[in-house]
Amino acid sequence: MKKVLLVSEYLNPPYDEGIKKTVYNLFLNLDKQYDLKVICRFGFEKDNIFIVDENSLFFSNKIKRFIKDFGPDSLIYFPFQSSTFASYLRLKILSNYCGRSAKSTFIALQPKPLKKWERLLVNFIKPKVGLTPSPTLHRFWNDMNIENDLIPLLTNLEVFKPNSSKSDKLKLREKYEIPSDAFVISHMGHLNEGRNLRTLIPLQKSDNQIVVVASSSTPIDAIGQNNLKNALIESGIIIINRFIDNIQEIYHLSDIYIFPVQGENSSIGMPLSVLEARACGTPVVSTNYGSLDYFLGDDNHGIRYSKPEDFVATVDMFKKKMNFDSNKTKVSELNELFYRIVQEKL
Numbered sequence: 001m002k003k004v005l006l007v008s009e010y011l012n013p014p015y016d017e018g019i020k021k022t023v024y025n026l027f028l029n030l031d032k033q034y035d036l037k038v039i040c041r042f043g044f045e046k047d048n049i050f051i052v053d054e055n056s057l058f059f060s061n062k063i064k065r066f067i068k069d070f071g072p073d074s075l076i077y078f079p080f081q082s083s084t085f086a087s088y089l090r091l092k093i094l095s096n097y098c099g100r101s102a103k104s105t106f107i108a109l110q111p112k113p114l115k116k117w118e119r120l121l122v123n124f125i126k127p128k129v130g131l132t133p134s135p136t137l138h139r140f141w142n143d144m145n146i147e148n149d150l151i152p153l154l155t156n157l158e159v160f161k162p163n164s165s166k167s168d169k170l171k172l173r174e175k176y177e178i179p180s181d182a183f184v185i186s187h188m189g190h191l192n193e194g195r196n197l198r199t200l201i202p203l204q205k206s207d208n209q210i211v212v213v214a215s216s217s218t219p220i221d222a223i224g225q226n227n228l229k230n231a232l233i234e235s236g237i238i239i240i241n242r243f244i245d246n247i248q249e250i251y252h253l254s255d256i257y258i259f260p261v262q263g264e265n266s267s268i269g270m271p272l273s274v275l276e277a278r279a280c281g282t283p284v285v286s287t288n289y290g291s292l293d294y295f296l297g298d299d300n301h302g303i304r305y306s307k308p309e310d311f312v313a314t315v316d317m318f319k320k321k322m323n324f325d326s327n328k329t330k331v332s333e334l335n336e337l338f339y340r341i342v343q344e345k346l
Contacts, residue, residue, distance in 0.1 A: 004034040005072035009080045011043035018272035025154040067097040074346040075104040083108040085118040092125040109268035111137040134269030152334035155275040162281035162327045163252040172253035182209035186254040194266035199308035201235045210237040251280035259286035281327035300328040
């Protein structure tokens with residue numbers, strides 16, 4: 001059986017944002033198919049998970065011995081910092097520990113700005129293979145002559161699936177204290193200015209009820225968090241600022257899911273919440289962000305792309321034309337594509 005080493009920072013719950021969910025779902029799949037070992041800084045107790053408390057670059061004799069003893073055929077490095085210069089350095093160190101015969105794959109979900117001297121040095125420490133959902137990072141790697149592919153992200157289809165009935169939607173609204181007769185538009189993610197959440201205020205004022213579920217992974221000192229939160233609440237937007245075990249219930253009680261982010265480094269290259277919403281059969285209004293349109297298109301009429309200044313008009317159009325099968329989606333096909341691409345690189 002092929003030996004695969006997965007290295008990342010976090011494998012511990014809660015799995016409440018895109019990178020953590022993707023790493024965890026990748027771990028579950030690899031663990032079923034390969035002789036897998038994991039190195040992480042935060043994880044849970046399992047025989048093949050090695051939790052380390054080492055320096056920031058993984059420059060460590062303990063880690064080196066662990067990798068040498070395992071002798072992996074393939075290395076997957078999946079940094080939470082994404083494609084920073086330090087991430088390229090870590091991958092180079094880990095690749096040297098693995099030996100020349102091991103294949104190394106770098107999975108990065110966001111582009112990160114590099115200084116001119118860092119870009120020059122990346123030429124000498126660049127990965128053998130890169131995988132990303134970010135078109136911007138994909139183009140950068142092409143410019144650097146790094147073998148790479150665009151990949152979609154994984155969605156847990158055992159959890160995220162269509163709601164069974166309208167009565168269940170009403171029960172969920174009662175559970176979360178959401179008005180039963182409102183047209184509910186939800187959003188999940190970090191509560192900071194980079195998420196462009198102020199663009200949801202006009203929607204709230206246009207006969208809709210906006211519900212924002214703030215990620216528990218949002219840093220306490222997130223940019224503008226307190227002022228933003230107050231502005232949203234004052235407009236009438238409901239903020240759920242706690243971890244929700246069954247987050248699929250928020251998609252199920254919603255009439256539409258909205259993704260307003262525009263800043264390139266304010267979200268991962270393919271927003272996982274959009275995939276989860278569509279897997280639940282919830283229509284989506286989104287900015288044309290990252291590789292969403294590339295992989296999903298209009299997803300059988302279930303997604304409409306819009307500039308934030310047009311959100312009100314776009315939602316109104318959706319309200320008038322919702323006589324389609326919103327449960328029909330390409331999300332399961334994207335799961336298959338993700339695994340196929342990863343396995344081709346191992």
